[in-house]
Amino acid sequence: MRIAMTGGDGPIGRALQKALAIRSVESRALIPSRTASETPAVGDYLIGDETDPAAVEALLEGADALIHLGRADAPPAEDICQSELLGQAALIPAAHRRGLELHFFSSGEVFTPPPDASAAPLDEDAPVEPSTSLGVAKVMWEQTLQIWGEHKGLRHVVYRVPTVVPEYLIYNGVSARYLRAGFKTGEIFPHAYDDGKRWGACYVHAEDAANLIADTVGHSEAFGEVFHVAADQWISEYEMAEMSYRVLGDFMIPCKMRSTVADASGGLVGGVWLDNKKAKRLLNLDVANSVERLMTKLRLWIDDFGSTARLRVAK
Numbered sequence: 001m002r003i004a005m006t007g008g009d010g011p012i013g014r015a016l017q018k019a020l021a022i023r024s025v026e027s028r029a030l031i032p033s034r035t036a037s038e039t040p041a042v043g044d045y046l047i048g049d050e051t052d053p054a055a056v057e058a059l060l061e062g063a064d065a066l067i068h069l070g071r072a073d074a075p076p077a078e079d080i081c082q083s084e085l086l087g088q089a090a091l092i093p094a095a096h097r098r099g100l101e102l103h104f105f106s107s108g109e110v111f112t113p114p115p116d117a118s119a120a121p122l123d124e125d126a127p128v129e130p131s132t133s134l135g136v137a138k139v140m141w142e143q144t145l146q147i148w149g150e151h152k153g154l155r156h157v158v159y160r161v162p163t164v165v166p167e168y169l170i171y172n173g174v175s176a177r178y179l180r181a182g183f184k185t186g187e188i189f190p191h192a193y194d195d196g197k198r199w200g201a202c203y204v205h206a207e208d209a210a211n212l213i214a215d216t217v218g219h220s221e222a223f224g225e226v227f228h229v230a231a232d233q234w235i236s237e238y239e240m241a242e243m244s245y246r247v248l249g250d251f252m253i254p255c256k257m258r259s260t261v262a263d264a265s266g267g268l269v270g271g272v273w274l275d276n277k278k279a280k281r282l283l284n285l286d287v288a289n290s291v292e293r294l295m296t297k298l299r300l301w302i303d304d305f306g307s308t309a310r311l312r313v314a315k
Contacts, residue, residue: 017029162230202235208231
């Protein structure tokens with residue numbers, strides 16, 4: 001089997017190419033020229049845009065399935081819907097014409113976060129109520145795929161994945177000392193209150209999301225389904241600060257090490273709390289604590305490279 005994908009330069013796309021290679025599955029990613037020099041794909045790739053029919057045709061040549069992860073560099077909010085519509089026009093008909101499976105990464109932003117984000121997770125049957133341009137664009141994709149599936153037989157799977165990347169955690173390794181200072185001054189989290197105990201998110205490690213996709217491609221029981229890909233718990237910013245201090249200590253990674261640290265940790269995405277029971281039941285997804293997993297990997301990386309010129313750790 002050969003897989004074509006968009007978004008191969010993002011954290012999930014890079015993890016997915018690695019996961020497919022481990023399974024001896026060939027893959028080719030389409031990445032935009034504006035990010036190719038900064039965060040290239042880890043395997044075979046083409047440079048182009050998903051809204052360009054010619055680039056899409058080149059990407060799909062010889063493929064058995066298409067995984068649409070989207071752009072790692074999201075366009076401005078006012079341009080997201082237009083960009084997504086152009087992507088639909090290029091990708092969906094091309095995949096259908098070639099008889100490909102289409103796996104689409106949607107977002108938790110199809111939901112408006114409830115007043116108490118930690119009260120209960122949202123399952124796949126919860127009504128979609130997007131409050132952001134990205135959420136609206138993802139709902140359009142989901143509904144379009146449903147129509148193509150019902151009326152034209154397009155084999156498709158939708159995965160709702162949290163999309164907010166906590167850069168302070170992935171890239172900077174900020175410990176509890178720095179987070180608490182931010183809570184008090186508002187410099188790090190202007191929206192945080194109550195020492196960060198009432199704000200937080202549900203996170204999933206990029207490798208877990210990638211493994212789910214890699215194991216689902218080609219499985220007919222998944223076609224037409226919507227799955228929530230997330231960890232099984234909600235974690236507050238205060239709890240993340242405590243965990244960061246326990247795992248990382250007082251280390252802080254300079255921002256200039258972003259891509260290296262992201263590769264070392266594997267990447268993390270988070271957002272509204274999504275119920276993942278369906279993914280557990282049908283796809284064997286079982287993610288308990290992605291945040292601690294990421295920080296543990298980061299800690300190991302610091303221990304391995306912290307004393308060399310490749311990393312300058314500031315206390």
